[in-house]
Amino acid sequence: MTEFDPAPEADTTERRWQEGTDTFGRVYEVALGVTDPTPYTEIAEIADCSPNAAKKHLERLTEMGIVRADRESRPARYERNEGYLEWQDASRIADELAVEEIIDRVERLEERREEYEEQFGTTDPTAVSVFDQEEHDTVHERMAAVSDWQGVLRDIRLYELARQLAQNDGHLIPA
Template sequence: MEPSEEIVTNIRDSWEGDNDAFGRVYETILGISEYTGHNDIAEIARCAPNTAKKHLKRLNQMGIAECQSSHWSLAFRRNDAYLEWREVTQIAEEHSVQDLAERVRKLETKESELQEEFGVEGPDTASVYASNSDRPTHELMQAIGTWNGIQRDIRLYEAARQLQQNDGNLISAFVEIPSDDHAPAESQ
């Protein structure tokens, strides 16, 4: 599946100036969500296929791109986990631990309200037809979409809070590691 013409146009417009082939391939892959052949990516990035393949392999090693290979070609797409990590670090840089904790509390309150309204644990099992709400169907559909966004935001803001709280690590450096003293004795 080829990226939309709008994506291609936006990427090419951003290349004004001194953007090299690596930069163009990088920007191209960020706009591609479906596995796309390296030849097609090269065409979009306006570089030779071998150049695109070399840079895509590097982006794959960096965790920015995912790769799928067949017998005769390589296909790549962006790694959404990388983009999510970038978003988490940006949120962590822009907010204090207290701000992040307050934001998570507000989001969790809103999620609880939606759980009560729909009578289910999450938006994946929510139904506009099984709801006890008096709201019109289109508003219930919007609420389910909002609920998906709330869950995503909770995950991102909580990860950013942990990152802030633990000096840039998602796991605290002060986590106790069990000593061998408490390990079960080996049978001889």
């Protein structure tokens, strides 16, 4: 083989899953990585299982609220439920921090939100046009600020949810 020959193809038989990962675990991991509606047949291929097994496990994950299903499309398509991931993050925060710490964090985040609202003259970061400036650096700075602002809003939602969970023994409303 000369230095100009194409690189050999990767070994397609290489295992992507750890030994002992069952079919449900593989489908679950693939489903959490799916951000757009994806046919169950494609999920099966990635999860290294049969389409029937993937569909069965995806239906179970749908019932659990982990994925959303579009059963009207052919073949049926599935995507992760972002709300489930937010709840999982909030639950972790509620377990790790005391209620007072969560409240303090929300207060600091709300201060940052107010600073962005004053800076841009709106309460909605999607209403900000970052390209109104002529300077490249200014456009980049505005893009970074708007992105950070959106992260602050997401964190406020997460920490507020975590506060509710922490104050109500893991429930959203008092039991």
